[in-house]
Amino acid sequence: MIEYRVVSTVNFPFPKMKELINEVIILIKGKNKEYYDMSEELFKLISKQPYSAGRFLGYYRKGKFIPSFEIMQEYVNTFDTDYIVINEKAAQLFIYGRDIFESSVLSKKGEGPLFIVCNERKEVIGLSEFNGKIYKNLVDIGLFLRKYT
Amino acid sequence: MLGIRTNTKLISPKELKERLEEKGFELEKLDFCDYCFKLKYEPFSISSTPEHLLGYFYIQDPNSMRPPLWLDLKSSDVVLDMCAAPGGKATHIAQFATVIAVDINVNRMRALKSNFIRMKLNNYIAYRMNVLDFEGKFDKILLDAPCTGTGVSDRKVSKDEILSFQRIQRKLIDKAYELLNPNGKLIYSTCSTTFEENEENMEYASQKFDVKRYKRFPKGEFNGFFIAELIKK
Numbered sequence: 001m002i003e004y005r006v007v008s009t010v011n012f013p014f015p016k017m018k019e020l021i022n023e024v025i026i027l028i029k030g031k032n033k034e035y036y037d038m039s040e041e042l043f044k045l046i047s048k049q050p051y052s053a054g055r056f057l058g059y060y061r062k063g064k065f066i067p068s069f070e071i072m073q074e075y076v077n078t079f080d081t082d083y084i085v086i087n088e089k090a091a092q093l094f095i096y097g098r099d100i101f102e103s104s105v106l107s108k109k110g111e112g113p114l115f116i117v118c119n120e121r122k123e124v125i126g127l128s129e130f131n132g133k134i135y136k137n138l139v140d141i142g143l144f145l146r147k148y149t
Numbered sequence: 150m151l152g153i154r155t156n157t158k159l160i161s162p163k164e165l166k167e168r169l170e171e172k173g174f175e176l177e178k179l180d181f182c183d184y185c186f187k188l189k190y191e192p193f194s195i196s197s198t199p200e201h202l203l204g205y206f207y208i209q210d211p212n213s214m215r216p217p218l219w220l221d222l223k224s225s226d227v228v229l230d231m232c233a234a235p236g237g238k239a240t241h242i243a244q245f246a247t248v249i250a251v252d253i254n255v256n257r258m259r260a261l262k263s264n265f266i267r268m269k270l271n272n273y274i275a276y277r278m279n280v281l282d283f284e285g286k287f288d289k290i291l292l293d294a295p296c297t298g299t300g301v302s303d304r305k306v307s308k309d310e311i312l313s314f315q316r317i318q319r320k321l322i323d324k325a326y327e328l329l330n331p332n333g334k335l336i337y338s339t340c341s342t343t344f345e346e347n348e349e350n351m352e353y354a355s356q357k358f359d360v361k362r363y364k365r366f367p368k369g370e371f372n373g374f375f376i377a378e379l380i381k382k
Contacts, residue, residue, distance in 0.1 A: 052275045125203075
């Protein structure tokens with residue numbers, strides 16, 4: 001059963017991410033809890049339970065909030081922190097679900113252990129968690145390809 | 150031949166073309182859409198490129214790019230897409246206006262949601278429901294109707310099947326009439342080449358609409374397609 005309601009808080013992995021979110025947030029309960037935000041104008045157009053709507057913020061997976069690629073990109077562009085830039089070869093492997101070796105990291109900003117993963121153009125391609133040896137792939141843009149094609 | 154439509158919200162057609170050509174793809178701009186390309190050669194599947202995964206373009210048949218262009222979109226428009234999934238035309242509309250996307254098929258709706266998220270297009274609301282039960286009032290509606298698909302494949306279709314689709318299409322045309330404001334615009338399209346699903350339906354629709362124009366795009370380099378513009382009387 002899909003439901004929606006207005007909610008005020010989401011546990012973002014990077015606290016400053018909240019500064020990028022609109023006041024109006026809706027939660028859609030399905031298999032995962034998915035969060036979207038939107039303008040007041042769009043919110044006023046909602047007439048019944050939507051399947052999805054507005055800007056996707058992310059979803060909860062095993063109790064952890066996984067932010068959307070869009071929010072991660074905005075976060076990197078705005079705050080310039082908590083990300084790694086990796087080389088092209090590693091980026092190609094990463095979008096097929098692989099982890100990242102430290103030798104593939106060209107630059108790093110932030111303390112971790114969570115790092116947004118960017119390619120050499122500083123485009124967000126996923127999220128990783130550094131365990132002291134490798135950056136574990138938590139989510140990557142190849143998910144679309146693996147799930148829907 | 151497939152085509153790609155640039156997501157102009159994220160990248161310019163020029164930059165996209167350059168990036169894909171660097172990887173060995175050959176693209177040619179379409180004469181009817183200046184941010185859309187014919188895909189003339191692909192060294193590997195274009196769907197697996199980072200540019201696709203980053204939402205910089207949508208892969209579709211070039212003739213499928215036409216119906217949203219017929220809507221003459223403005224940023225203040227709120228357009229209803231009646232049979233929206235998997236979102237090829239709905240995401241196209243969302244590049245220029247707000248779209249309310251309705252469809253009943255659960256798998257196709259998952260794909261629609263994924264396409265909106267991948268392309269980072271936010272001015273949309275998607276409802277999974279039978280559009281015949283949908284309520285509201287709109288100035289512009291797109292009805293890309295379910296059809297036999299004879300413009301896409303060469304499979305044989307029976308007269309019964311054609312008439313069965315015609316009945317569904319007419320129900321949807323009637324529903325579009327109900328959902329439109331006076332003088333509202335309906336763009337009707339199918340990827341079928343049969344007379345019954347297209348011209349005959351326009352004859353049916355002319356009882357309630359001014360059929361302003363329609364055009365048949367024969368199957369050839371691209372899929373066969375039919376598009377009509379109707380104004381509510």
